[in-house]
Amino acid sequence: MKAILFIIDGLGDRPNSNGNTPLKEADIPTLDRMAKESICGIMNAIDIGIRPGSDTAHLALLGYDPYKNYTGRGPFEAAGVGIEVRPGDIAFRCNFATLDEDLKIVDRRAGRIKNTEELERAIDGIEIDGVKIIFKQSGGYRAALVLRGEELSDKVSEGDPHKEGVEIPEIKPLEDSQEAKKTANVLNKLLKIVYDRLNNHPVNNERRKKGLPPANTILIRGAGKVPIIEPFYERYKLKGACIAGTGLIKGISKMVGLDFINVEGATGTPNTNYMGKAKAIVEGIKKYDFIMVNVKGADEASHDGDYNTKVRVIENVDKMMEYILDNINREEVYIVVTGDHSSPIEVKDHSADPIPIMIWGKGVRPDEVDKFDEFSTYKGGLCWIRGKYIMPILLDLLNRSKKYGA
Amino acid sequence: MKAILFIIDGLGDRPNSNGNTPLKEADIPTLDRMAKESICGIMNAIDIGIRPGSDTAHLALLGYDPYKNYTGRGPFEAAGVGIEVRPGDIAFRCNFATLDEDLKIVDRRAGRIKNTEELERAIDGIEIDGVKIIFKQSGGYRAALVLRGEELSDKVSEGDPHKEGVEIPEIKPLEDSQEAKKTANVLNKLLKIVYDRLNNHPVNNERRKKGLPPANTILIRGAGKVPIIEPFYERYKLKGACIAGTGLIKGISKMVGLDFINVEGATGTPNTNYMGKAKAIVEGIKKYDFIMVNVKGADEASHDGDYNTKVRVIENVDKMMEYILDNINREEVYIVVTGDHSSPIEVKDHSADPIPIMIWGKGVRPDEVDKFDEFSTYKGGLCWIRGKYIMPILLDLLNRSKKYGA
Numbered sequence: 001m002k003a004i005l006f007i008i009d010g011l012g013d014r015p016n017s018n019g020n021t022p023l024k025e026a027d028i029p030t031l032d033r034m035a036k037e038s039i040c041g042i043m044n045a046i047d048i049g050i051r052p053g054s055d056t057a058h059l060a061l062l063g064y065d066p067y068k069n070y071t072g073r074g075p076f077e078a079a080g081v082g083i084e085v086r087p088g089d090i091a092f093r094c095n096f097a098t099l100d101e102d103l104k105i106v107d108r109r110a111g112r113i114k115n116t117e118e119l120e121r122a123i124d125g126i127e128i129d130g131v132k133i134i135f136k137q138s139g140g141y142r143a144a145l146v147l148r149g150e151e152l153s154d155k156v157s158e159g160d161p162h163k164e165g166v167e168i169p170e171i172k173p174l175e176d177s178q179e180a181k182k183t184a185n186v187l188n189k190l191l192k193i194v195y196d197r198l199n200n201h202p203v204n205n206e207r208r209k210k211g212l213p214p215a216n217t218i219l220i221r222g223a224g225k226v227p228i229i230e231p232f233y234e235r236y237k238l239k240g241a242c243i244a245g246t247g248l249i250k251g252i253s254k255m256v257g258l259d260f261i262n263v264e265g266a267t268g269t270p271n272t273n274y275m276g277k278a279k280a281i282v283e284g285i286k287k288y289d290f291i292m293v294n295v296k297g298a299d300e301a302s303h304d305g306d307y308n309t310k311v312r313v314i315e316n317v318d319k320m321m322e323y324i325l326d327n328i329n330r331e332e333v334y335i336v337v338t339g340d341h342s343s344p345i346e347v348k349d350h351s352a353d354p355i356p357i358m359i360w361g362k363g364v365r366p367d368e369v370d371k372f373d374e375f376s377t378y379k380g381g382l383c384w385i386r387g388k389y390i391m392p393i394l395l396d397l398l399n400r401s402k403k404y405g406a
Numbered sequence: 407m408k409a410i411l412f413i414i415d416g417l418g419d420r421p422n423s424n425g426n427t428p429l430k431e432a433d434i435p436t437l438d439r440m441a442k443e444s445i446c447g448i449m450n451a452i453d454i455g456i457r458p459g460s461d462t463a464h465l466a467l468l469g470y471d472p473y474k475n476y477t478g479r480g481p482f483e484a485a486g487v488g489i490e491v492r493p494g495d496i497a498f499r500c501n502f503a504t505l506d507e508d509l510k511i512v513d514r515r516a517g518r519i520k521n522t523e524e525l526e527r528a529i530d531g532i533e534i535d536g537v538k539i540i541f542k543q544s545g546g547y548r549a550a551l552v553l554r555g556e557e558l559s560d561k562v563s564e565g566d567p568h569k570e571g572v573e574i575p576e577i578k579p580l581e582d583s584q585e586a587k588k589t590a591n592v593l594n595k596l597l598k599i600v601y602d603r604l605n606n607h608p609v610n611n612e613r614r615k616k617g618l619p620p621a622n623t624i625l626i627r628g629a630g631k632v633p634i635i636e637p638f639y640e641r642y643k644l645k646g647a648c649i650a651g652t653g654l655i656k657g658i659s660k661m662v663g664l665d666f667i668n669v670e671g672a673t674g675t676p677n678t679n680y681m682g683k684a685k686a687i688v689e690g691i692k693k694y695d696f697i698m699v700n701v702k703g704a705d706e707a708s709h710d711g712d713y714n715t716k717v718r719v720i721e722n723v724d725k726m727m728e729y730i731l732d733n734i735n736r737e738e739v740y741i742v743v744t745g746d747h748s749s750p751i752e753v754k755d756h757s758a759d760p761i762p763i764m765i766w767g768k769g770v771r772p773d774e775v776d777k778f779d780e781f782s783t784y785k786g787g788l789c790w791i792r793g794k795y796i797m798p799i800l801l802d803l804l805n806r807s808k809k810y811g812a
Contacts, residue, residue, distance in 0.1 A: 014769040046810065048791065049798020053811020066811065073812040222812075248812065346769065350809055352802035353771070374771050375787075384789040 001362075001398045002285055003238075003334040004324070005061065005292045005390065008317055009054060010299025011339025012355040012374055013310070014346060022298070022310035022345065023356065024373040028318035030325065031337065031372040038337075038358035040369040041382025045340055048384075051352040054299070057340035058252045062292065063236075063391035064229065072154060072224025073248075078144035080251025081136045085226045090152045090183060093222035094135075094143040095160070096215035099195065105164045109141045110215035113207075116140065119215055122197045128186045138247055145220060147186060153179035153225070159187060160219035168217065187220060194218055231257030236290070236395060243280050244294035245272050258292065270297035270309050278320040282327040289398075294340075295320075299350075302343030310345065334361030334397050336390060337372070354384060361397065407768075407804045408691055409644075409740040410730070411467065411698045411796065414723055415460060416705025417745025418761040418780055419716070420752060428704070428716035428751070429762065430779040434724035436731065437743065437778040444764035446775040447788025451746055454790075457758040460705070463746035464658045468698065469642075469797035470635065478560060478630025479654075484550035486657025487542045491632045496558045496589060499628035500541075500549040501566070502621035505601065511570045515547045516621035519613075522546065525621055528603045534592045544653055551626060553592060558631075559585035565593060565626035574623065593626060600624055637663035642696070642797065643806060649686050650700035651678050664698065676703035676715050684726040688733040695804075700746075701726075705756075708749030716751065740767030740803055742796060743778070763788060763796075767803065 013021035044050060045057035046066060055076050056066035070076075074091035085091055096116055098107035116137040126133040131149035138144065155174040161167075171187045173180030195217050198204060204214035232240045234257075242253030243261045245268030253260055263280045265273030277293065284291050297313035321337070338357035341350045356377035358369075367381040378384065395401040419427035450456060451463035452472060461482050462472035476482075480497035491497055502522055504513035522543040532539040537555035544550065561580040567573075577593045579586030601623050604610060610620035638646045640663075648659030649667045651674030659666055669686045671679030683699065690697050703719035727743070744763035747756045762783040764775075773787040784790065801807040 015771060019772070042787070047798075048795040049802055049807070051802055051807045051809050053809055056811030070811060344769065347805065352798065352807060375773070378773065378787045378789065379785075384791075 001332055001334065002289050003336065003394045003398060004281060004285060005290070005394075006321075006335060006337045007058070007061065007292065007294045008298050008314065008337070008339045009294055009296045010302045010341065010343030010350065011314075012342030012353050013302070014342070014344040014351070014353060016307070016345070021374055022307055023314055024375060026311045026314040026318070028314060028372060030318045030322040032370065034321065034325075034335070034337065034360045035358050035372040035377070036370040037366055038360040038369075039364045039367055039382055040356070040358045040372070040377040040380025042354035042374075042378045042384050043338055043357040043382075043387060044352065044354050045387035047386060048354070049352050051350050052341050053350065054340050055248055055252055057387065058249060058294070059256075060387040061338075061340065061390055062232065062256055063388060064256060065388070069227055069229050071227045073222040074144070074154075074224040075226040076248055076251035076255060077222065078136075078146050078251065079254040080247035080249070081138040081144045083134055083136050083144055083146050085146060085255075086148070087226050087228040088152075089226040090147040090154050091224055091226055092145040092220045094145050094218040094220050096137070096141045096143065097217050097219045098213035098215065099168075099217045103167050105161065105166060105168065105219075107213045108164055108219060111207075111213040113141050113212075113215045116143065116215065118203050119198060119201060122201060123194055123218070126190065126193060128189050128193070129182070131186045133190060141215070143218065145218070147183065151179045152183045153177060154183075154223040155180040156184045156187065156223055158221040158223075159191060160221040168219065171220070191217065229255055229257075233257060236391065237400060238289040238398075240290040240292070241284055241288045242292045242294075243277055243284065244268070244296070246294070246296050249294045249296070253292065259288070268296040269300055270313050272297055274316045274320050275323065278323040281324055285328060285333060298339075299343050302345055303348055305345055305348045307345045331362060334359065334364075334394060336360075336394065354378075357382060357385070359393065359397075363397065407738055407740065408695050409742065409800045409804060410687060410691060411696070412727075412741060412743045413464070413467065413698065413700045414704050414720065414743070414745045415700055415702045416708045416747060416749030416756065417720075418748030418759050419708070420748070420750040420757070420759060422713070422751070427780055428713055429720055430781060432717045432720040432724070434720060434778060436724050436728040438776065440727065440731075440741070440743065440766045441764050441778040441783070442776040443772055444766040444775075445770045445773055445788050446762070446764045446778070446783040446786025448760035448780075448784045448790050449744055449763040449788075449793060450758065450760050451793035453792060454760070455758045457756050458747050459756065460746050461654055461658055463793065464655060464700070465662075466793040467744075467746065467796055468638065468662055469794060470662060471794070475633055475635050477633045479628040480550070480560075480630040481632040482654055482657035482661060483628065484542075484552050484657065485660040486653035486655070487544040487550045489540055489542050489550055489552050491552060492554070493632050493634045495632040496553040496560050497630055497632055498551040498626045500551050500624040500626050502543070502547045502549065503623050503625045504619035504621065505574075505623045509573050511567065511572060511574065511625075513619045514570055514625060517613075517619040519547050519618075519621045522549065522621065524609050525604060525607060528607060529600055529624075532596065532599060534595050534599070535588070537592050539596060547621070549624065551624070553589065557585045558589045559583060560589075560629040560631040561586040562590045562593065562629055564629075565597060574625065577626070597623065635661055635663075639663060642801060644695040644804075646696040646698070647690055647694045648698045648700070649683055649690065650674070650702070652700070652702050655700045655702070659698065665694070674702040675706055676719050678703055680722045680726050681729065684729040687730055691734060691739060704745075705749045708751055709754055711751055711754045713751045737768060740765065740800060742766075742800065760784075760790060763791070765799065765803075769803065
């Protein structure tokens with residue numbers, strides 16, 4: 001027996017003035033049929049009233065307590081862009097940005113510069129006071145930075161004022177420790193070196209000629225010490241993989257030790273390659289015991305306040321699900337369909353409202369719910385659960401859980 | 407966006423021989439209409455099977471873990487009668503009582519003496535071994551006592567045998583510490599001084615002449631060290647106030663740092679000034695982000711086993727709610743209606759039965775519940791929740807909760 005954990009990012013919503021939500025209004029015959037055959041409920045990934053990020057929520061859904069395993073966005077972002085992070089590394093998110101001649105920030109995204117591979121090479125590999133700098137861009141103005149060495153700390157302030165027209169603030173230790181002082185010192189030195197190397201870098205001289213802002217500095221934020229996380233296989237004895245279009249989810253899957261299945265055209269946007277993902281799931285579940293899938297588009301649409309696009313993303317997921325059900329061995333696969341958090345269109349951000357969930361597959365106890373939406377699933381047999389219970393329920397259905405007692 | 411937490415004290419009940427409860431039988435068209443528009447459920451303030459006091463339950467509903475913040479009734483009672491308690495103070499509840507010539511207790515309430523201001527003045531301000539005695543009556547035979555000084559403890563036995571015909575027991579340290587010994591010693595000395603000052607006090611001589619029992623001692627109980635409680639505003643960044651008729655709830659609101667809105671004629675009994683409170687709520691929510699309201703009468707009626715009065719209190723609450731809904735901006739206020747605990751008429755005391763709850767306001771997901779009672783609300787979208795989740799859910803609806811993660 002195998003399992004697919006299908007996460008529709010930002011799935012849940014609040015009723016609009018007509019009492020509708022994108023999920024309620026979407027035409028989803030396959031998901032509704034599954035609901036009829038499933039045990040349904042509502043879920044909070046972390047806890048009731050907790051408004052999670054996608055990162056902390058996905059950790060929770062995989063059974064990892066985010067309060068123990070989440071050390072900030074940096075490590076997950078760094079793993080997501082492909083840096084082989086190690087426990088103890090200090091990781092950050094970065095933007096390439098533009099400084100004017102007075103060293104004031106004039107563009108926090110360096111004109112949304114597209115190609116930063118050459119600039120990456122000017123930074124990656126620098127050593128400062130015995131600390132190795134690992135730097136990787138992620139296909140544009142975004143990048144990740146890792147410090148590797150002895151006596152480092154993530155207790156340092158941000159090198160990002162989150163606004164333009166000011167200088168980059170000096171990075172300061174946030175605690176009175178040798179490690180924090182050293183880390184702040186290394187980062188401040190790094191910023192000087194980066195400016196020296198980038199300001200007159202051929203890429204930037206070329207940009208100036210074209211009237212584009214140079215990417216002559218980096219803004220550093222999201223500090224986190226790379227945690228020690230028990231690998232997924234060791235914890236569950238399941239060979240697992242992840243299918244996702246966004247770096248952050250890829251980073252989470254790498255951090256917990258899930259293989260990553262690359263899908264051509266999986267973008268993490270509403271225009272992702274839905275059917276490519278569906279095919280990858282069908283192929284993947286032949287090889288793996290467990291696949292976590294993230295479809296990001298619904299959340300993206302929510303952040304944009306775009307109701308109709310959220311409906312369309314959900315309807316595309318329904319078509320994915322039709323394909324999956326038509327092409328898997330239904331006798332040997334469980335499918336959990338849920339979200340990581342609600343993202344109400346009106347809020348344009350994550351909320352703590354619970355998310356519909358259903359568990360489909362052989363032997364689950366179907367309830368009376370026959371519609372997969374926010375107004376039906378709460379009446380189902382799962383009642384209102386937390387994300388941390390999904391993996392134990394699945395392990396039990398897969399007949400892989402250990403009996404406690406005799 | 408703002409929120410009203412409306413607590414009908416002792417709301418829940420158990421079915422009588424006709425299968426009815428006061429809430430089920432009450433004619434409450436406004437509350438029922440709200441239920442239709444709300445997300446409903448049942449709730450235990452602290453946990454399933456826990457029979458709470460009003461004090462511990464209200465703390466829990468405000469998001470304060472009573473196991474960490476509740477140190478006994480004394481501190482909350484003392485704050486409620488208007489003593490400006492400080493962390494570290496040792497606080498007690500007291501009764502004025504009557505000793506006969508053999509120093510035996512003959513009336514634990516001193517004939518329910520009404521005016522004790524003069525007797526208060528005979529006790530308040532005494533100093534014993536460097537410990538300051540703060541003493542305040544609360545409009546009758548009840549009073550609060552606070553010890554302020556160094557090296558004090560709440561680990562002392564009660565100076566109240568809870569029966570008549572016996573002497574006041576010597577107060578003893580309950581642990582082998584200097585602090586407990588000193589505190590017991592101070593209290594025993596205080597009892598002697600109190601008797602000396604009160605026994606022939608003009609007020610008591612006057613009472614004897616009228617054939618009334620003198621209030622010539624105090625019975626001390628409910629010891630508690632005043633805790634350090636994180637102020638409500640610091641915790642939630644909400645400007646909050648409380649409307650209540652009883653000293654204990656007032657004490658809780660003072661301890662957590664809610665402003666107290668005084669309402670003429672709010673008595674904490676079934677004959678309180680309902681519409682005065684409703685008007686104070688409507689006015690208050692213009693100034694404050696959050697108002698906690700307590701209507702005590704339903705619990706009072708339950709303690710008296712008075713079914714019909716409980717029905718009447720609930721119907722009066724319904725009229726309050728009609729007024730409130732007619733006079734607030736419905737687009738900007740959330741209303742939570744619930745109780746602090748059940749108080750079944752037959753039990754004449756608090757019980758652990760869960761209490762109906764509904765959350766009303768913009769964007770909540772209505773469920774199919776259309777009647778606010780013990781037999782309908784459990785089918786709602788909130789399922790069975792704990793009191794500690796109310797504030798996180800409200801903060802999320804108010805768009806004030808911090809995102810955990812990215």
